Structure formats: C-alpha cells, structure tokens
Amino acid sequence: QQQVKQSPQSLIVQKGGISIINCAYENTAFDYFPWYQQFPGKGPALLIAIRPDVSEKKEGRFTISFNKSAKQFSLHIMDSQPGDSATYFCAATFSGSARQLTFGSGTQLTVLP
C-alpha cells in the first residue's frame, strides 16, 4: 500500500527533446506528490510538487501531470538540456502527524548534447 513504482529506470534524450518519467501509486490516501532531482555527489533536491486537486502543474520547463483515477503521475521536461542530466525521484505522502515520504526507485536521465 505504500509503494510508488517509477519507470523507466534510465532514459536517454537528445538535447531539445521531451523527457517523460512515470510513477504509479497504490495508496489512495496520498495527497502530496513531489519530484526530486539529484546530481552526482549531492542530496536530492525538491524540483516540483503537486496535490491531487489539480491535474497539471507547470514550473518553467518542468510539468507534472496527475491522473487521480489511474493513480498515476508523470514528470515532463520540455526542451531537455544536458544540465538536466540527473537522477529523478518521484515521491508521495499523506497528511498525518509526521507525513513521511515514500520514494520511487529513481530514473537516471541523460540528455545528449
């Protein structure tokens, strides 16, 4: 019930292309869905997040699409750049006294110049 499944495990995209990473969750009580970006040698950093009351959230080149009925959400990176090459983690949590995050397994994105 706590799982968040992420795919693909790795992704190679040409510069200027669209990168799409997908996640699926099981627990319908989840109500906060962030994406984290991690560069080598660094800790994950919050990139963008969405709540289930909206179907899409956009911040610059990064967009989260959310499908509540399918229990799926995805990250779209438009005009992908070599500097976007990193590992991306989706996550989910639910309101509660402590609200710990459940992370997906991560996607290693490589954007070719």
Next chain:
Amino acid sequence: DAGVIQSPRHEVTEMGQEVTLRCKLISGHNSLFWYRQTMMRGLELLIYFNNNVPIDDSGMPEDRFSAKMPNASFSTLKIQPSEPRDSAVYFCASRGPNEKLFFGSGTQLSVL
C-alpha cells in the same frame, strides 16, 4: 541559511569499527529523517524524528544501527560494529512546517 549540514562527507573505516554520522538541521525545522542510498535498494528511510522524538525506526536494519537527536538542531546516526554491507551514502533531511524535505549532501561510507 546554510541548509542541512552533514559530516563527514566521506568515511572509510574497517569492519568492526564504530561509525558516527552527524547532521545539523535547518533552523526552525522540526522533523529529521535519515536515509540510506544504494544502487540496489535506492533511497531507504531508516528512521525519522518529529520534535526530537523518534517516530518510526522500522527502517533501521538491525541493532547495530542507532540514532539520536539530543536537541532540536542536531542528530547522529551510529553504526557499531560496522560491516562491509553498510557501505552506502547516508543522507539526513529536515522538514519544516510544510511537506518540503531538504537533504544534506550526504556521507559516503565505505566499510572495508
């Protein structure tokens, strides 16, 4: 604000030795999380504290692992005795009044 500060950045030790990892939270944050990251298992939550109180330590691998939060801004994760399979990157993260989690840069632990 300097963010979440972890020390040391790298630790190399021999099997059987005690290892202590340190973490300083962001001022004003009241939740602290310890994660372990490996290629095989990804990001694993080991333990988390809320207002200095351990809430869930079910992710701690075994009794060799212990964590403390002696005050609102500082935490330690101790492994005694350490084993080669403990080699990983250990992250701490702090969270404030919203759901945003801020990670430190991690401690790369190698147990020989």
